Amino acid sequence: MTAGVIMALPAAGMGILGVLGFSPTGPVAGSFAAWFQSAVFGGATGGVFSIVQSFAMSTGTWPAILLLVGCATFGLGYFFRYHVAPRFRAHSHNE
Numbered sequence: 589m590t591a592g593v594i595m596a597l598p599a600a601g602m603g604i605l606g607v608l609g610f611s612p613t614g615p616v617a618g619s620f621a622a623w624f625q626s627a628v629f630g631g632a633t634g635g636v637f638s639i640v641q642s643f644a645m646s647t648g649t650w651p652a653i654l655l656l657v658g659c660a661t662f663g664l665g666y667f668f669r670y671h672v673a674p675r676f677r678a679h680s681h682n683e
Contacts, residue, residue, distance in 0.1 A: 602644070610644035 609619020616622060625637060
């Protein structure tokens, strides 16, 4: 289960960046990202803003892929925990 949650984090992060206005084509007009860029940096950005925007622009479809892999990992963990593991615990090794 932990692996599924960890693998879903990048997709969740991309969702949060999208809500804030960071997109693959740059800051969305009228969004928090556009306001923050114009209010704090003007035309020359740097630091954390540039790193976040670079991440948002370079990820492409990876968040969706990671989300699907995370969900599959979670599903397999659930299946093994509740359907496979009880069969092994049902047999006592002392018999």
